[in-house]
Amino acid sequence: MCLAIPALVKSIEGNEAEVELGGISRKISILLTPEVKVGDYVLLHTGYAINVIDEEEAMETLELLTEMASMEG
Amino acid sequence: MRFIDEFRNAELARVVIDRIHRRSKRHIRLMEFCGGHTVTILKHGIRQLLPPTVEMLSGPGCPVCVTANADLDKAIALAREPGVIIATFGDMLKVPGSYSSLQKVRADGADVRVVYSTLDALQIARENPERAVVFIGIGFETTAPTIAASVLQAEEEGIKNYYVLSMHKLCPPVIKALLNSGEVRLDGLICPGHVSAIIGSRPWGFAARDYGIACVVSGFEPLDVLQSVAMLVEQLEKGEPKVEIAYRRGVRPEGNLRAQELMNAVFEPSPANWRGIGVVPESGLRLRKEYQRFDAELSFDIDPGPTLEPKGCLCGDILRGVKTPIDCELFGDACTPEHPVGPCMVSSEGSCASYYHYGTL
Numbered sequence: 566m567c568l569a570i571p572a573l574v575k576s577i578e579g580n581e582a583e584v585e586l587g588g589i590s591r592k593i594s595i596l597l598t599p600e601v602k603v604g605d606y607v608l609l610h611t612g613y614a615i616n617v618i619d620e621e622e623a624m625e626t627l628e629l630l631t632e633m634a635s636m637e638g
Numbered sequence: 639m640r641f642i643d644e645f646r647n648a649e650l651a652r653v654v655i656d657r658i659h660r661r662s663k664r665h666i667r668l669m670e671f672c673g674g675h676t677v678t679i680l681k682h683g684i685r686q687l688l689p690p691t692v693e694m695l696s697g698p699g700c701p702v703c704v705t706a707n708a709d710l711d712k713a714i715a716l717a718r719e720p721g722v723i724i725a726t727f728g729d730m731l732k733v734p735g736s737y738s739s740l741q742k743v744r745a746d747g748a749d750v751r752v753v754y755s756t757l758d759a760l761q762i763a764r765e766n767p768e769r770a771v772v773f774i775g776i777g778f779e780t781t782a783p784t785i786a787a788s789v790l791q792a793e794e795e796g797i798k799n800y801y802v803l804s805m806h807k808l809c810p811p812v813i814k815a816l817l818n819s820g821e822v823r824l825d826g827l828i829c830p831g832h833v834s835a836i837i838g839s840r841p842w843g844f845a846a847r848d849y850g851i852a853c854v855v856s857g858f859e860p861l862d863v864l865q866s867v868a869m870l871v872e873q874l875e876k877g878e879p880k881v882e883i884a885y886r887r888g889v890r891p892e893g894n895l896r897a898q899e900l901m902n903a904v905f906e907p908s909p910a911n912w913r914g915i916g917v918v919p920e921s922g923l924r925l926r927k928e929y930q931r932f933d934a935e936l937s938f939d940i941d942p943g944p945t946l947e948p949k950g951c952l953c954g955d956i957l958r959g960v961k962t963p964i965d966c967e968l969f970g971d972a973c974t975p976e977h978p979v980g981p982c983m984v985s986s987e988g989s990c991a992s993y994y995h996y997g998t999l
């Protein structure tokens with residue numbers, strides 16, 4: 566029910582954005598994420614972007630886990 | 639897909655699992671609040687990968703499951719009102735109320751339409767100005783802002799035939815109620831990722847501060863959940879329970895301020911009735927005075943009649959974390975996803991449905 570999936574923002578017009586989601590294009594509302602830019606990924610929940618995905622944080626999380634791997638290895 | 643595949647990396651998962659095995663000394667009980675996490679955990683067999691010191695419990699984080707029969711009956715009664723179109727998320731269709739379900743009344747001629755978004759519900763209202771369109775507003779803090787947005791949009795456009803039956807629920811207050819009941823002993827909490835995307839991680843502070851519960855906000859891929867378990871083990875081994883975010887790509891400590899603003903503009907906290915838990919103060923949302931003309935409950939004179947609970951169904955106990963689906967005698971026999979007795983078997987994120995689909999171990 567609280568499912569939200571990453572979607573890539575392709576274009577923006579007012580409160581709406583066109584996003585790509587697993588190869589499919591779809592119109593969504595960006596009313597809740599006015600800061601979003603073209604090229605960002607958003608978390609899409611029931612037709613609304615509920616947050617912009619922080620790419621840097623995502624990379625850092627993965628790096629942290631990879632580091633853990635090299636330490637343990 | 640980006641931001642999904644990376645967090646399913648089996649090699650990294652193995653490393654995190656090893657670490658959990660090495661670090662975990664004392665026996666701990668962790669609850670995953672969210673039904674979405676329950677699905678990830680069962681689907682990927684995460685419980686079996688954890689050391690015996692880490693016990694996992696499922697919590698009440700499934701909005702469909704926690705909707706009380708009394709509230710379901712209201713939705714079903716509204717569907718029977720002449721001229722009404724019900725717009726609802728698909729999950730609600732099969733959930734049995736006291737006497738019927740939205741699916742059954744639809745088969746009897748009620749106009750019940752499944753929508754993906756409140757945007758679709760608004761469109762139905764625009765296209766049917768002579769009918770009343772009632773959106774069945776269920777969901778946690780993740781969904782409530784989208785419903786608030788639809789009310790604001792209807793107000794702006796002057797759409798007069800759009801209503802919301804607000805059965806929204808708030809997560810931190812119910813966790814507090816569970817902890818206060820003393821029924822389940824918990825050491826750590828996997829906090830819901832998308833609820834926290836809206837409210838931030840701070841509202842979980844009380845659990846660490848006042849109850850000594852370790853809290854980690856988690857994403858929904860297997861690596862996210864494993865990382866969260868590793869962080870919880872770390873906190874508990876050190877004896878330093880606090881609130882941390884593992885799901886940093888999706889959640890900021892302060893949450894989504896814009897979404898909070900819209901939600902607070904349209905809704906105010908109210909008591910809510912949780913299945914199996916009862917009425918919890920300030921754990922629901924009702925429309926504020928300024929938006930009461932959108933309130934379906936105030937706008938229609940409905941009488942759903944007395945409430946009946948499904949016989950033998952343990953959903954209430956399961957939602958409180960004191961029973962599991964395998965304790966239920968009806969599980970898999972009298973109760974299946976095709977013929978559900980209780981809501982935990984209907985919702986794809988209900989514990990019973992998850993156990994049914996992904997095995998019962």
Ligand code: SF4
Nearest residue numbers: 951952966973980990
């Ligand atoms: S198996 Fe069915 S009857 Fe039993 S608790 Fe789950 S939903 Fe209720």
